[in-house]
Amino acid sequence: MRVALIQLSYDDSESVEERTSRVVGLVREQAGHDLVVLPELWPMGGFDYRAWSEKAQTTNGAVAQALSQVAAEIGAVLHGGSIVERPSGETGPEGKDLWNTSLVFDAQGELVTTYRKIHRFGFAGGEPKLMEAGADLALIDLPDGSRAALSTCYDLRFPELYRAQIDQGATAFVIPAAWPMARVEHWRLLLRARAIEDQALVIACNTAGTHARTEMGGHSAVIGPGGENLAEAGEGQEVLSVDIPDRLVADARETFPVLADRRLNQRSSR
Numbered sequence: 019m020r021v022a023l024i025q026l027s028y029d030d031s032e033s034v035e036e037r038t039s040r041v042v043g044l045v046r047e048q049a050g051h052d053l054v055v056l057p058e059l060w061p062m063g064g065f066d067y068r069a070w071s072e073k074a075q076t077t078n079g080a081v082a083q084a085l086s087q088v089a090a091e092i093g094a095v096l097h098g099g100s101i102v103e104r105p106s107g108e109t110g111p112e113g114k115d116l117w118n119t120s121l122v123f124d125a126q127g128e129l130v131t132t133y134r135k136i137h138r139f140g141f142a143g144g145e146p147k148l149m150e151a152g153a154d155l156a157l158i159d160l161p162d163g164s165r166a167a168l169s170t171c172y173d174l175r176f177p178e179l180y181r182a183q184i185d186q187g188a189t190a191f192v193i194p195a196a197w198p199m200a201r202v203e204h205w206r207l208l209l210r211a212r213a214i215e216d217q218a219l220v221i222a223c224n225t226a227g228t229h230a231r232t233e234m235g236g237h238s239a240v241i242g243p244g245g246e247n248l249a250e251a252g253e254g255q256e257v258l259s260v261d262i263p264d265r266l267v268a269d270a271r272e273t274f275p276v277l278a279d280r281r282l283n284q285r286s287s288r
C-alpha cells in the first residue's frame with residue numbers, strides 16, 4: 019500500500035476557499051497512492067478558535083464536496099483531515115453545535131466514515147469551550163485489507179483509546195493533527211509509544227507553518243509496529259510518500275506476541 023501524508027503549511031492569510039483549492043491541487047498530485055492523508059482542521063485553522071463558528075461546515079459542505087471529487091478523480095482513499103462541523107439541526111449534550119470531525123472518502127469519492135474527536139484540547143478554553151466531544155470509535159478498511167482506527171491530535175495522549183481500538187480489530191492508527199512546535203517531542207515520542215505498545219502501524223499527519231500566533235510542529239510520520247520510523251517529515255510543508263510492506267503488523271504480532279499477554283481486558287486468557 020502506498021500512502022501519502024500531506025503536511026500542509028498555512029498562515030492566517032488564506033480564505034477557506036483559497037486553502038481548499040490549494041489542498042485539492044496537492045491531493046491531485048498524489049495520484050498513484052492508495053491512501054492520502056491531510057491534517058486536522060486545515061480548512062478552518064487548528065488554533066484559530068475565533069473563526070471556527072463562522073467557518074464551520076456540514077459534512078456535505080463545500081470542503082467535503084471538493085475532497086469527495088478529488089478522491090474520486092485520483093481513485094484513492096482520502097482521509098481529509100478534520101473540519102469544524104456544524105451539522106444541521108443537531109446539538110450535543112452540552113448544548114453546543116460544533117464538533118471536530120474527520121472525514122474519510124473512499125476511492126469513488128463517497129464519504130464512508132466520520133470521526134468526532136473524543137478528547138477536546140484547550141482545558142477551560144478552545145475545544146471544550148466551543149465544541150462537543152465525540153463519543154464513538156471509528157474504524158475503516160484500508161486498501162491493503164488492514165483495519166485502521168481514527169483519532170485526532172490530543173487523543174494521542176490517551177492510550178486507553180488505542181487499546182479500545184485494537185480490541186475492535188485495529189492494526190493501524192491514522193492520526194491527523196495540528197500539534198504545536200512547543201510540544202513536538204511529546205508528539206514524536208507518543209507516536210512511537212502507541213505503535214510499540216499496540217503493535218500497530220501509525221500514520222500521523224501534522225500541520226506546518228504558524229497560524230493564530232501558534233507555531234506548528236510538523237514531523238508527520240509513518241511508524242511501524244516495532245517503533246521503526248518508515249518516514250518522518252521535517253518542520254515545513256512536505257509530502258511523505260511511503261510504501262507499506264504487506265503483512266508488516268501481522269508478522270510483528272506473530273513473531274513477538276506481547277498483546278496475547280494482556281491480563282486486564284476481556285481478551286486475556288492466560
Ligand SMILES: O=C(O)CCC(=O)C(=O)O
Pocket residue numbers: 064138139170171172173175196197198201204
Ligand atoms: O496535546 C498537545 O500538546 C496538543 C494537542 C492539540 O494541539 C490539539 O489537540 O489540537
